[in-house]
Structure formats: C-alpha cells, structure tokens
Amino acid sequence: MKEFRADLHIHTVLSPCGSLEMSPEVIIEEALSKKLDIIGIADHNSTRQSEVIRKLGEKFGIVVLCGAEVNTREDVHCLAFFESPGQLKEFQNYLDEHLPVVHNKAELFGDQVWVDDKGNILGEEERLLIVGLDQSIDEVAEKVDSMNGIFIPAHIDRPRNSINSQLGFLSPDLKVSGIEISRVANYQDVVIRYPWVCNYSIITNSDAHTPEDIGVAYTTYLLEEPSINEIKKALNNEDGRRIINVSLKR
Numbered sequence: 142m143k144e145f146r147a148d149l150h151i152h153t154v155l156s157p158c159g160s161l162e163m164s165p166e167v168i169i170e171e172a173l174s175k176k177l178d179i180i181g182i183a184d185h186n187s188t189r190q191s192e193v194i195r196k197l198g199e200k201f202g203i204v205v206l207c208g209a210e211v212n213t214r215e216d217v218h219c220l221a222f223f224e225s226p227g228q229l230k231e232f233q234n235y236l237d238e239h240l241p242v243v244h245n246k247a248e249l250f251g252d253q254v255w256v257d258d259k260g261n262i263l264g265e266e267e268r269l270l271i272v273g274l275d276q277s278i279d280e281v282a283e284k285v286d287s288m289n290g291i292f293i294p295a296h297i298d299r300p301r302n303s304i305n306s307q308l309g310f311l312s313p314d315l316k317v318s319g320i321e322i323s324r325v326a327n328y329q330d331v332v333i334r335y336p337w338v339c340n341y342s343i344i345t346n347s348d349a350h351t352p353e354d355i356g357v358a359y360t361t362y363l364l365e366e367p368s369i370n371e372i373k374k375a376l377n378n379e380d381g382r383r384i385i386n387v388s389l390k391r
Contacts, residue, residue: 142363142364142382143363144363145178145362145363146178146359147178147346147360147361147362147367148177148179148180148181148346148347148349148358148359148360149180149206149222149344150181150183150220150347151168151181151183151355152210152348152349153168153191154252154254155184155189155255155266155270156185156187156253157185157245157250157269157271158251158350160350160351160352163349163350163351163352164256164260165190165193165258167352168194169197169198171352172203172355172356175359177203177359179205179206179372180198180203181206181208182194182206182208183209183220183222184209184270185271186209186210186212186240186272187209187255187270188209188233189264191207191208191209191229193256193257196258204367204368206291206372207223207226207229208220208223208232208290209221211236212272212273213276213277214275215273215277215278215307216273216301216302216307217307217308218302218303219278219282219293219294220291220292220321221285221291222291222369223289223290224290224369224370232284232285232288232290239275240272241268241272241275243268244267245269245270246269252265253269279312282316282317285316286316291369291372293317293320293344294317294320296322296326297320297331297335298331298334298335299323304320311341313340318342319342319344319376320342320343321343322344322345322389323345324345324346324348324389325390326389328389331343342375342376342377342378342384343384344360344384345358345360346358346359347359347390359388360384360386360388361387361388363375363383363384363385
C-alpha cells in the first residue's frame with residue numbers, strides 16, 4: 142500500500158462564492174503543483190461541474206471524486222461523493238428536486254456557471270445554490286447511503302453551517318462516513334471541545350474557493366490505489382487502509 146494526499150473539498154466556478162478563476166484546467170494545474178493525488182469537487186448543491194474535471198484529471202494522473210457540498214434544511218453543510226456517472230446523475234436529480242426556487246442575483250452572490258475543459262460556458266444555474274434544500278440532514282444522509290456514496294459533515298468546528306452550530310450534536314444514528322474539521326482548526330482543541338468526534342474518522346480539506354487555497358490543507362491516506370472505494374475503506378479503517386495524517390493550514 143502507498144500514501145496518497147487528498148483534498149476533498151474544492152469549489153469551482155459553479156459555486157457562487159467560488160472565484161471565476163476556478164476553472165477545470167486551473168484546478169488540475171494547482172492540484173499537480175501541490176502534489177495532490179486525489180481531489181474532491183464539492184460545489185454547493187450541484188454536481189454539474191465535477192464530471193468535466195474528473196475526465197481532465199484522468200489525463201494528468203489526478204483522481205477526482207465527484208459530488209457536492211449539500212446544504213441541508215437545517216443549514217448544515219455536508220460533503221457527498223459518488224463512484225459512477227449514473228449515481229452522480231441520480232443525485233443531481235435529487236438536488237434539483239429539493240432545491241427551493243430562489244432566483245440567484247449574480248451581482249450579490251456571484252455567477253453560477255459550469256464550463257468545459259477549455260473554460261467555455263456550458264450552462265448557468267438560475268436558482269441560488271447556497272440555500273438549504275427542503276431535506277433534513279437525516280434524509281440527505283439516508284439518500285447518500287442508499288446510493289453507496291460517501292457522506293461527511295463538513296467543517297464541524299465552524300461557528301455557522303456546521304453540525305455543531307446548527308444542531309449542537311451529531312446523532313449516533315446518522316449514517317456518516319467520517320467528519321471534516323476546517324483547515325484552520327486546532328486538532329487537539331476540537332477533540333477536547335467535541336469528544337464525540339473520536340468516534341469517527343477525522344479528515345481535513347482546503348474548502349478552496351480560489352486557486353491558491355487548493356491543497357493548503359489535506360489528508361494523507363494509506364491505500365492500495367487512489368479511488369473512492371479505497372477512501373471508503375480508509376474512513377472505516379478496513380483491510381489496513383487508514384488515515385495517516387491530517388495536515389492543517391499553517
């Protein structure tokens with residue numbers, strides 16, 4: 142087995158809060174320069190940009206996990222990733238069905254376009270992507286689990302849009318693959334403040350919205366190969382796969 146660096150929380154031009162510099166080409170270039178082996182594309186409530194980046198990553202030896210950063214009804218942000226294009230399409234249909242109709246005002250919130258590997262615009266999402274779905278965290282977790290995906294509550298230490306800020310706790314019945322702490326967190330402080338986190342695999346990611354932020358925080362996994370199924374095993378400490386290190390921003 143080998144060690145692989147992964148940053149599984151990267152936004153693109155599609156997220157209204159993402160820089161328009163976050164094109165597929167720039168993201169892959171930055172991932173290579175930061176010596177990342179695996180990245181995860183997690184735009185707010187949409188998967189539409191991830192497949193283009195996955196295909197581009199294949200050309201350069203970067204494994205790309207496709208998914209979204211889901212905003213639940215409680216305003217809890219969670220990462221969700223899937224293995225196949227068919228699963229991704231199914232989850233996009235789920236997001237489309239449950240995203241409220243709130244028109245985006247680009248001048249206030251930012252543009253919401255997705256592009257091809259050359260940066261040409263393929264489409265624009267007119268509904269605001271940063272609002273909460275009409276689905277609870279339990280319902281979203283159940284949907285992801287039924288599709289055999291990865292489900293990770295995001296930046297649980299943050300004072301807003303986290304499991305702690307919105308709900309105050311993580312139900313032991315919630316089907317999660319692991320938890321994410323923010324890139325600026327103090328690992329020991331998080332463990333002391335929220336002792337329940339020790340019941341789960343803990344990872345960190347950059348939550349990058351600009352090119353320079355890609356890879357400023359990452360998690361090192363011990364895997365047989367860089368793939369979503371191997372990461373699942375590492376999160377569950379199965380068959381010798383495991384998390385080696387959580388590298389926070391310095």
